[in-house]
Amino acid sequence: MSEIEAIASLLARDLRSFLRSRSQLYSSVLFPLMLLAILGTGVNDGLDPKNIKDYVTFLTPGMIVMTALFSSTFSSASYYQDRDSGILKVFLASPHSQRVVLLGKTLSSVVIGVVQALLVLAVAAAIPAIHFQWQYGIAASVALAVFAIVLLNLFLSGLGQLLASRISSMQGFHLVMNLVLFPFLFFSGAFFPLHDLPEWLKLLGRVNPLSYGVDMMHLALYADGSGGYFGLPLDFAVLTLLAVGVFYVGTSRSVNPDR
Amino acid sequence: MTRGRLVCWLGPFSPCNLNVSAATDAPSPASAGTSASAVDVRDLCYSYGDRLALDALTLEVPAGAVFGLLGPNGSGKSTLLSLLIGRREPASGSVRVLGSPLSARLRSRLGVVFQEPSLDPNMTVRETMALQARLFSLPRAEARQRTDMLLERVGLAERANSMTPTLSGGMKRRLELARALVTNPDLILLDEPTLALDPDSRQRLWQHLLEANAEGCTLLLATNDVYEAERYCRNVALLDRGRLAAQGTPAELKRGLRRDAVRIEWKGDPAPEADAMRSWPGVGGVRVAGSTTHVTVDEASPFLTRLFQSSGDRVNGVRIEESTLEDVYFQLVGRGITPRPDGDAEPEEGA
Numbered sequence: 001m002s003e004i005e006a007i008a009s010l011l012a013r014d015l016r017s018f019l020r021s022r023s024q025l026y027s028s029v030l031f032p033l034m035l036l037a038i039l040g041t042g043v044n045d046g047l048d049p050k051n052i053k054d055y056v057t058f059l060t061p062g063m064i065v066m067t068a069l070f071s072s073t074f075s076s077a078s079y080y081q082d083r084d085s086g087i088l089k090v091f092l093a094s095p096h097s098q099r100v101v102l103l104g105k106t107l108s109s110v111v112i113g114v115v116q117a118l119l120v121l122a123v124a125a126a127i128p129a130i131h132f133q134w135q136y137g138i139a140a141s142v143a144l145a146v147f148a149i150v151l152l153n154l155f156l157s158g159l160g161q162l163l164a165s166r167i168s169s170m171q172g173f174h175l176v177m178n179l180v181l182f183p184f185l186f187f188s189g190a191f192f193p194l195h196d197l198p199e200w201l202k203l204l205g206r207v208n209p210l211s212y213g214v215d216m217m218h219l220a221l222y223a224d225g226s227g228g229y230f231g232l233p234l235d236f237a238v239l240t241l242l243a244v245g246v247f248y249v250g251t252s253r254s255v256n257p258d259r
Numbered sequence: 260m261t262r263g264r265l266v267c268w269l270g271p272f273s274p275c276n277l278n279v280s281a282a283t284d285a286p287s288p289a290s291a292g293t294s295a296s297a298v299d300v301r302d303l304c305y306s307y308g309d310r311l312a313l314d315a316l317t318l319e320v321p322a323g324a325v326f327g328l329l330g331p332n333g334s335g336k337s338t339l340l341s342l343l344i345g346r347r348e349p350a351s352g353s354v355r356v357l358g359s360p361l362s363a364r365l366r367s368r369l370g371v372v373f374q375e376p377s378l379d380p381n382m383t384v385r386e387t388m389a390l391q392a393r394l395f396s397l398p399r400a401e402a403r404q405r406t407d408m409l410l411e412r413v414g415l416a417e418r419a420n421s422m423t424p425t426l427s428g429g430m431k432r433r434l435e436l437a438r439a440l441v442t443n444p445d446l447i448l449l450d451e452p453t454l455a456l457d458p459d460s461r462q463r464l465w466q467h468l469l470e471a472n473a474e475g476c477t478l479l480l481a482t483n484d485v486y487e488a489e490r491y492c493r494n495v496a497l498l499d500r501g502r503l504a505a506q507g508t509p510a511e512l513k514r515g516l517r518r519d520a521v522r523i524e525w526k527g528d529p530a531p532e533a534d535a536m537r538s539w540p541g542v543g544g545v546r547v548a549g550s551t552t553h554v555t556v557d558e559a560s561p562f563l564t565r566l567f568q569s570s571g572d573r574v575n576g577v578r579i580e581e582s583t584l585e586d587v588y589f590q591l592v593g594r595g596i597t598p599r600p601d602g603d604a605e606p607e608e609g610a
Binding site for chain 1: 275301344346363364365366367369375376378379380381382386390391393394396397413438
């Protein structure tokens with residue numbers, strides 16, 4: 001019981017910090033919407049892609065995944081702020097195991113990521129130029145989108161925590177996150193469909209964890225009578241496995257608050 | 260106890276600079292009250308790679324004590340504290356804290372004040388206290404009551420809603436102490452808690468610490484501040500490279516010393532004069548370290564007269580002061596405690 005209280009208090013602390021940081025809150029919503037407006041309209045009208053009838057709507061699930069990605073990266077980086085401010089030492093000197101402390105930190109990263117991604121989803125749904133198809137019905141499609149967002153954030157926050165406990169500097173952490181995750185985002189089907197890519201890029205798409213999240217989001221929001229690139233059962237299986245596995249490993253690492 | 264301190268530097272051709280300061284009476288620490296040990300470590304070893312930080316250290320801290328771990332950087336003080344918190348695993352040896360082996364549960368009875376600042380810059384003073392109370396599963400009503408009482412006591416009640424970065428250095432330290440006390444710990448571990456504080460803040464912090472001790476809380480303090488250890492600690496352990504050099508009350512440790520301590524800086528090799536001094540009347544210990552000779556004497560004046568008569572042309576400088584634990588340390592170990600620019604101390608890992 002005291003462990004749950006400890007996790008809840010660490011979660012509440014990080015949420016309060018997030019809500020106090022208005023710039024982080026606003027930019028996390030504005031940036032994907034800005035990309036939707038500029039990139040979405042630019043590609044849709046300027047390039048007129050023949051295989052996508054509504055590029056702005058196609059792009060929206062990818063922007064929601066990108067929001068989760070950025071949010072997890074920023075939230076995981078709070079590990080370094082906690083370490084450098086010395087507060088991590090205080091947490092680790094409490095009567096709780098390292099796992100409880102890391103669970104509290106990582107869960108707060110998940111919650112912040114989910115809240116930001118859902119905010120983007122809600123704002124996008126209200127924009128007239130974006131035409132979600134809700135192919136499973138609105139309630140089921142929203143539930144599927146929320147489920148995908150939660151799984152993605154569990155995976156990404158676990159990965160962020162895993163890397164933060166191994167990389168000693170925040171600069172190194174951001175470098176690695178950018179080097180690894182930006183290519184993941186580009187080859188995930190967020191910006192262009194995987195169907196029409198050359199085989200070697202399709203292969204990269206298949207081994208890319210984000211592709212399954214994007215595919216699930218496309219099925220929930222964009223697709224109309226389509227079974228998706230991988231299909232819902234495979235999306236579900238891969239994402240669940242990755243989310244549970246990486247979250248578990250990420251919160252099991254030992255941390256050194258001095259380094 | 261009222262002590263006067265005379266610090267005097269003599270250059271070869273310069274007049275004496277006097278800096279006289281008188282310390283006030285030290286408040287009485289709480290009586291131990293029980294014969295049980297708050298901390299009991301036996302043959303404790305810990306290494307950072309090849310460097311041995313604790314070398315078969317055996318130490319007992321009585322419950323209710325104000326106990327000082329005194330030594331230069333690199334002597335193992337902070338490492339010992341981090342082992343007591345359970346942040347590191349000893350390579351060998353045994354550790355018992357408050358009568359029990361180390362465990363996460365045991366930490367609910369400990370308070371810690373770290374050497375470096377450890378406040379969340381995104382929280383207010385009251386939130387800082389509330390988070391600590393929740394992490395330690397303190398009932399909300401009790402947490403609120405203890406927070407109000409402690410913030411009042413440390414003079415931060417009016418700043419309860421201030422964000423922590425807006426506090427001064429002394430206020431931050433007092434908040435860290437209040438945070439450690441909010442859970443009503445039986446033992447507080449303090450790693451150089453007054454480092455970088457001005458004298459007024461230092462004195463206020465000690466006032467609060469001694470109040471906590473008077474309420475039954477054992478204080479274990481790691482410091483390299485000799486005067487702080489002498490003034491406030493009832494028991495002191497002198498640590499040298501992870502080993503216990505000596506332990507006792509400040510008075511016990513200084514018992515073998517003479518009244519004054521004289522440090523002589525030589526222009527060349529001090530060995531011949533050092534040998535001769537040992538037979539001079541009123542001279543206690545003579546210790547040579549590099550180009551410095553450290554001598555404890557009954558009275559500095561006749562000793563200095565003789566020194567300058569016999570070897571005045573070879574003396575580069577002289578420092579005289581009332582004997583302190585630093586002199587005890589120097590006599591035992593052959594080097595000082597206080598960090599010096601020439602770097603006679605090694606860096607130490609943080610707690």
